Amino acid sequence: xxxxxxxxxxxxxxxxxxxxxxxxxxxxxxxxxxxxxxxxxxxxxxxxxxxxxxxxxxxxxxxxxxxxxxxxxxxxxxxxxxxxxxxxxxxxxxxxxxxxxxxxxxxxxxxxxxxxxxxxxxxxxxxxxxxxxxxxxxxxxxxxxxxxxxxxxxxxxxxxxxxxxxxxxxxxxxxxxxxxxxxxxxxxxxxxxxx
Ligand SMILES: [Zn+2]
Numbered sequence: 170x171x172x173x174x175x176x177x178x179x180x181x182x183x184x185x186x187x188x189x190x191x192x193x194x195x196x197x198x199x200x201x202x203x204x205x206x207x208x209x210x211x212x213x214x215x216x217x218x219x220x221x222x223x224x225x226x227x228x229x230x231x232x233x234x235x236x237x238x239x240x241x242x243x244x245x246x247x248x249x250x251x252x253x254x255x256x257x258x259x260x261x262x263x264x265x266x267x268x269x270x271x272x273x274x275x276x277x278x279x280x281x282x283x284x285x286x287x288x289x290x291x292x293x294x295x296x297x298x299x300x301x302x303x304x305x306x307x308x309x310x311x312x313x314x315x316x317x318x319x320x321x322x323x324x325x326x327x328x329x330x331x332x333x334x335x336x337x338x339x340x341x342x343x344x345x346x347x348x349x350x351x352x353x354x355x356x357x358x359x360x361x362x363x364x
Pocket of ligand 1: 277281330331334
């Protein structure tokens, strides 16, 4: 995969990111390559892209700014961006993530890239919409009211896109939470896409 490093990224971060991208199934890498998707790995989001300073991230929860974001996918440029540092929202202090968190971020953002490798995106196909609705309707009101599921149940395409990316990420990281407990049909759908 085409990967560009921006700024003084640490060796540790470089290694974790490079290795993680390398472990994606051939099928995923070929799809992304064909679609012209690439990675940009840097130190802080707003240093990588200064124009983000005055922009609010989509679906920003709890006063989130680009300082508190460590991964993004840009649909127009087809660039998956990963940063080494991001704010702890509550304290506004820059931190580095654990290795597992870094890997999860890369997998999640790669999920967005994979979603949009289909024209119009997989998450907006009738098939995915239908099974997403089914899963959505099975989630209890109590769970819907909590914070955890907020990104995945937000209205319109954003909720579906976040669900697709998160579950794709779980499959890549062999993690099971969201796909096992809330979006079982979506998980099957994405697994089928990858088989
Ligand atoms: Zn996302």
